[in-house]
Amino acid sequence: MATFARSLCGVALVCAALSALAADRGAFLVQDGRPAGVIVLPTQPNAVERYAAQELSEHIAKATGVTIPVQNENALGGAAAATRIYLGATQAAQTAGLDGKKLPRETFTLRSSETALFIVGRDEAGDPLDRDTSAGTLFGVYEWLERELGVRWLWPGDLGTVVPRTREVALRAIDATVQPKLFQRHVRTGTGFTSGNPALGFTKKAAEDYAAAQAVFLRRHRMGRSEKFSYGHAFTDWWEKYGREHPEWFQLVNGKRGPEKPGARFAMCVSNPGLHAQIVKLWRDKGGAEKTNGRSFINAVENDIVGQCECDRCRAWDGPTPPDAMKYYAPNFKVYGSRFVSDRYARFALAIQQLAAKENPNVTVVGYVYFNYFQAPTSGVKLNEHILLGFCPSAGWYPRTDDEHEWYKRQWADWRKTGAQLFFRPNYFLDAYSMPFVFARQFADDFQNGARHGMVATDFDSLTGQWSIQGTSLYLLMRLHVTPDANPDALLADYFGGFGPAAAQVKAYFDYWEDYTMKHRRMITEVFYDRVAIRWRTWAKAPHRIFPPETFGPAEALLAQAAAAAATDRAARERVAFLQTGLAHAKLCAETASLLTLADPAATVERGKDKLTELLKFRRQHEREWFANLGHNAWVEDLSWKLANETKQPADYYP
Structure with missing residues (x-):
């Protein structure tokens, strides 16, 4: 009898949980792989609202394969009966008592009803990607995508955009108003570095496209x-x-x-x-x-x-x-x-x-x-x-x-x-050139110490964009600006999760480099303290001293294991290949530096010619993967290596 009573109790608990889940989940936007809703803009939307709708629609499409229609409020017609996401200063938002103009700059409200979600922020005229444009509604879209669809942006470009697949999207109950915790969140873009040897960097059009992709990425991280x-x-x-x-x-x-x-x-x-x-x-x-x-x-x-x-x-x-x-x-x-x-x-x-x-x-x-x-x-x-x-x-x-x-x-x-x-x-992110120099957790502790003791803004100089080789440090730099009190290991778990079945192997790979960096502090200090190289400016004089050839083998083996684990998952496989590109590039840079470094009086152009040609061909082959900001690499190398006149030609022509 007691066993039967416990069974009834268990059934009741399960039913209660299912009822709570049903109550929490509202109307569908996408159901059974079909559109069931509409994104609604004001009758005369501003640039921020239009861009917010574009970002929302594109990410839902990546998650479901379904494109949700976008309608201006005055043109809803029959679509009015569908589930709606109202963006910005719609009349419906006003009726619901939501007015973005009354919010502080960059602030937004997410509020649901039975058949609608309102994302309403303090928006201003201007470029939605400009840091001085208040884009509350856009920030609200990013918040919702992270909360409800599990979207994560690991690095610039489509490959770095992680959107879990699903057949349905429902509106869950929510009522939250969010204001950035820092009144300025700024990481200098690093796209302005110029070199007297442009052949070392991006081709012209690639540089422009990289800057555009990075601007989108930075805004997604608010x-x-x-x-x-x-x-x-x-x-x-x-x-x-x-x-x-x-x-x-x-x-x-x-x-x-x-x-x-x-x-x-x-x-x-x-x-x-x-x-x-x-x-x-x-x-x-x-x-x-x-x-x-x-x-x-x-x-x-x-x-x-x-x-x-x-x-x-x-x-x-x-x-x-x-x-x-x-x-x-x-x-x-x-x-x-x-x-x-x-x-x-x-x-x-x-x-x-x-x-x-x-x-x-x-x-x-x-x-x-x-x-x-x-x-x-x-x-x-x-x-x-x-x-x-x-x-x-x-x-x-x-x-x-x-x-x-x-x-x-x-x-x-x-x-x-x-x-x-x-x-x-700080100037700390000018450090490390193109090398697997990983200090993610120590940086996070530093950042969070500031956040606990009254930090009100940031200005990091600069984003050198070595996405595939310093990925965990850069990801924490981005995410801590959004959630400064988050557990760094939980944030890194999101990063590793983007590699699907290879998550454990990728974690082991970055842990290998972070452990190496942290354990060799004395050696690293000695290299730079003797002024052979300067941390922010002439790192390329000494990467071979900090990362000698024998350090790369274990890392290559770990990524080979990651590639094997990701073999049946296309996105994960391509992301592991992205890391392999960064590692191969770092190894080539160290090898080239050992032959051309200005710290060695015996260095000659001829001695490093073949290896430099190999490096530059590698960059031309992979530059549009955005694995690194090659403009910054070129700037450092220009100040660090003995170079031939050929490298003064545009990257489009040499090699």
Whole structure:
């Protein structure tokens, strides 16, 4: 009897679960492989809404093989009885109480009814792919595709677009309003690198098409910004403009104001009240003091040089030098041995903010923490949220030792304790050239440390686009901008899942390279600390030293296993082949570098000619797979290798 009762209870639980599932699943968009719904646009849709409909329709078609019709609201006719997805500022959305104009920029609402789904966002006129165009409805489409269809974008182009197949798509109950957690999410595109040896890079049309594919990819990961502001080294032309009349605004070094020699870089005398007043005057002259609903920004980013003014006032603003100030800098690095000046730069930003706030309380001063003012202040200076500082480590490249990693994380936390707002502005993704240099999880920990301690925006310099060889690091860079608190291993599981039956083997492949990178930190450091090569600029002098020939064999074997596992799955097989292309390219680059590196006085054009020709033929064969940004590769190689005049020809003609 007890067994029978338990059986009845089990049946009841199953029935309840099925009823809940049925209630959660609304009307069908696609059923039994046939269209059962329509995408509805406003009567006069804007560019963002039209593009959102295109993206939604194309992804549903990839999932189901079915094309959902797109109709303007005034032309629905008989289609009105079908299941509907209303996009943007439709009349139906207004009737349902949804008005995108009342939402913050880049924000959207997803709301379902019995037979409809509304995706309504704050949209503006402009190019839907432009980071300054608020595209809330488009972002809402991407959110729905991820949540409901399991879509993932692994790298630019169709092959990197993972859309699970299904025969039906139903509207599930949802009511969510989503705003990006960072007001700016920016990874510099890396498409502007140019080389004096263009034959090393993309052919002209391929470069244009790669840039277009990458722009789509970046928008799918919600790159953009809800507040427009500009910043960068602010005073580069000031000596020419003001040096004769106001030398006191400029650094005092060895008793002399201004550049130490003609044309040299220079820092400012950041404690000088006249300098503060001039910065505020220029802001005022551009309308910065006018009251608006938004923030008004002042660019006060120091020039690209260590802070070195020796005047008494600047030195009086300095705090005590921490005992570990130079611990993680190489003795031949330009910061090493310089005066610790973080407190003067904190006070500099505060002085400008307080002066400008008398005219506009919504002013925000933008500065950097950089070079010898990177480590957190020690004097107890208190800032406020009207000071926005770009966290720009001038060292600290991955992989870091555990203690070094914690030191860098602590600098972020301690700057945040001053009360300033912070945005992440590193150069770390300029690293690694075309090599399998994988630091995915350490980067994720760094990023999430910032997110836990008040990060409000990002600006990464730059996206070098080595998609097939550094895929996991780049995927986390993208996904953490969308979901900064997500479990990195769960995000990577999505990436590996795109390889279907080869997921486990692909994970083993990337784990091999990440393990290699993390375990060889000392060797990597020694290669770059002796200045044989520079991390962001001349990596191609030394890839063969960091990845000698014997490191490639195990990786090739792992990908061969992945290819075997993916043999019956076309998409997975092609994605594994994509990784194999990147690995073959990395191996060729290392071999070519060993023959042409400028770090070897014996290098000659003739010695590397055959291997370089092989490399360039490989690039022409595979360039349209978007396995790498060949423009960036060419830029690094131009600065790293002994090259013949032939490589100065366009890639379309040579080899």
